[in-house]
Amino acid sequence: MMKCFYHPAHRAMIQCSACGRPLCPRCDHRIKGFAYCQDCIVRGVELLRSAGRADPERSMGWRPSPVLAFLAALVPGLGAAYNRQHTKAFVYFIVIVGLWELAELTGLALLGGGGGVIYLYSIMDAVRTARAIRTGSDPTQEDLRLRRFLQDHVRTWAGLLIALGLIFLLTDVFQFFSTPLRLARLWPLLLIAGGVYLIVRQWRASQREEPSEPLSVDFRLVTPSLFSPPTGRLPGATDSGERDSPSDRPRGDKR
Known part of the structure; x- marks a missing residue:
């Protein structure tokens, strides 16, 4: 259900x-x-x-250059920022730099290769977006969809952070018992804490949105639709098979 x-x-x-x-x-x-x-x-x-x-940037003929977008994209995320896509720029920077840092800390070449692939894709995406804007596309629409996608999947990102933290924490468990404890070995706990924080924040937000009225209330009748009557008929209209009772008729009205 x-x-x-x-x-x-x-x-x-x-x-x-x-x-x-x-x-x-x-x-x-x-x-x-x-x-x-x-x-x-x-x-x-x-x-x-x-x-x-009227969009002031369009009225002034703002047209990004694909060459400048390519040069800006050499810095992770800067190409998307040049194209006015700030959410995408933030995501590119976090993912690319995060994968490279994890590859350096763990020694896994796979993570570094994944960061390199996303880095090359961000460069091509910056050039493609710049060309699309020059033909009349709106870059903010794609950015809004990405932002909405991130907001609707908060629990997924929280679970991913917790899983990454547990994986990297378990890789150091043997070294944890063989060498003295150092704070550098506890960095995966930050990922776990970030995931727990996202889950707790999402849970508190859902608790605040819970209504106080009982479940048996017919909400469709209490709170009608914003755009049309919930019953689909005009106020005061009666069903086709119903007639007013004699007691409800006004005095002097003979039918």
């Missing part, structure tokens, strides 16, 4: 048509008959507003 993304204590009845998040009746907002979560609605409104405003 799936739980609501925003209210884990409630059962999900439908999924968002854009991002696929499970939603309870309270979070089910309809637009032209399709269900959307609140974040997708807000993001859509922001995109419409940004599309309606």
Whole structure:
């Protein structure tokens, strides 16, 4: 049984048509008959507003140079920053430099090779993005999707950090008993602590979002949809087979 993304204590009845998040009746907002979560609605409104405003950089004819993007990408992450993709630049820098540092600490050539492959890809991606911007593409859209992906998978990154910390900690366990304890041997604990911190922060955020009302409340009736009546009919309308009782008719109204 799936739980609501925003209210884990409630059962999900439908999924968002854009991002696929499970939603309870309270979070089910309809637009032209399709269900959307609140974040997708807000993001859509922001995109419409940004599309309606004139972009000062485009009005001035800002067109990045693929050559400058290539030269900037020689520094890990700087090519993406040159193309106005700051989230991607941060991810490239952390992944590339992190893999190289781990390869140096552990002596595993595989990690260094993986960092080199991602480094070469970041250079080609910077050149490709610069050319796409010159043809009219918006670099911020890809950056927003990457940021959303990172936010939606916090628990995955936390588990990855904990797993890496445990692996590298176990590789030093034999040396831990044969040589005196040194603080340099405890660096994998930082990865484990980072993963635990992400999990705890995600858990606290979900606890704060839990509603206080009982589960038996019909949220669709208490909190109607933002864009259309949840029942799909006009206020005051009755079912086709129902008639007003004589007691409900106003005086003087004879049918």
